[in-house]
Amino acid sequence: MLKIYNTLSGQKEVFKPIVEGKIGMYVCGNTVYDFCHIGHARAMISFDVISRVLRNLGYDLTYVRNITDVDDKIIKRAAENNELPSDLTERMIAAQQEDEKALGNLSPDREPKATEFMQEIIDMIQSLVDKGYAYQGDNGDVYYRASKFADYGKLNNRKLEEMLAGARIEVTESKEHPADFVLWKPVKAGEVHWDSPWGKGRPGWHIECSAMSTNCLGDHFDIHGGGPDLKFPHHENEIAQSEAATGKEYVNYWMHCGAVRVNNEKMSKSLGNFFTIREVLKLYNPEVLRYLMVSSHYRSPIDYSDQSLNDAKVALERLYNALRGQALSTAPESSDYRVRFEKALRDDFNTPVALSVLFDLVRDLNKAKTESPELAESLAAELSALASVLGLLYQDADYFLKNSLVSSEGMNSDDIEALIEERTLARKNKDFARSDEIRDLLADNGIELLDSREGTSWTRK
């Protein structure tokens, strides 16, 4: 039994797919006008893990995540850069793919782009116009008529009347109601545009997701996910558009990950307090960032700091230490560890508890190394197999331990190996003074040594 917290109901629910054994999942992707920051990383990693877990549980999953490649911010940024919007979006899509590959995310099954679904977007708007859910204002904008959709606000527990009190909704003369939102906006001079029954122009932000998700997964599908800041208005508007256009229920389970915070404040573009993924990957091995994301529950807020990254690095080192130099056999079909691990993940993807099972396993593995090599090989295989469900421990242990911190400075491997060789000789000759001198020298350079019967290995701290 799988339980999923559904934003729509505000509680954990037993998951039931529409079609037995199959799942359609749509996740809102990024607007590609800038490099991804840590908040994007969290959303991308969270849903990557969720998709892996669903497949591990045996579901036939179709995972769709869109790319927003037409938007005000893209047009603005491209103009600032003096380049074509399409050149900007291509660059940023390539950058995002690089980042994700580094972080160990698997590609979604489909990554539809808004510009490739223009006809479907126009068709959906037409359908809304035909049914009286949309109208063209005298400024040329086509608006969604929020007041006609009885369930408007059901995802966020809001009522139209109450929202007016907030008074932060953009007031436009051309709108019938302040909560109405744009489906299609007329082209401004020199901007990219498409032909439509309402004149040349381009789509509003929300409609593309309704059009792409229903075209890729059907009018009614299982899971829709995204970052916490999309809950309102974006997802609320998606529901309104889709259900009005198709006349069917849109999505069964809505999932939202938690925010990444910096100094107890949400990391966001508008606050400017964000770090890009590539900045962080200049300092830390990408798996450290992934571990940080997986080490708390996907819905909890995460505080991002040097210390939180460092804690993640140290914890990951413990896992990799257990695998270093350890042969793997075959993982058992089922074990107490696997049962506990999967039980945790079936409970709304509780990755912190799943990780705690891994650490219990590591303790037994480390003990088995001296007591039963065969058991150790099997436990190591089990550790590796379970970790892969979270997308962790995919690197060579020795490589990771030498590169958990990515520093461009510092000693290179050859110099380190040479010093270790000299130290080994000194130790053979019982010249412990020289031996310790070398170890201290390496330690000052962030290199920690580990002597064993097989020889000396090292870790970059």
Place this chain on the structure above:
RNA sequence: GGCCGGAUGGCAGAGUGGUCAUGCAGCGGACUGCAACUCCGUUUACGCCGGUUCGAUUCCGACUCCGGCCUCCA
């Protein structure tokens, strides 16, 4: 103002009506030439006030504080 979600040991972070989370750090021991890695043992906890209960960190209510959304944002 409205709507959500939090408050757990030195830090991070799960969870539960009555027995262990887990990682880091600390302390004692084993291993080691000394270390490191590892192992064994161990200290520190559930915001505040009431209620339900044989018993509440866990359920209910009030309070305080914090965060998010209500505007583009993963």
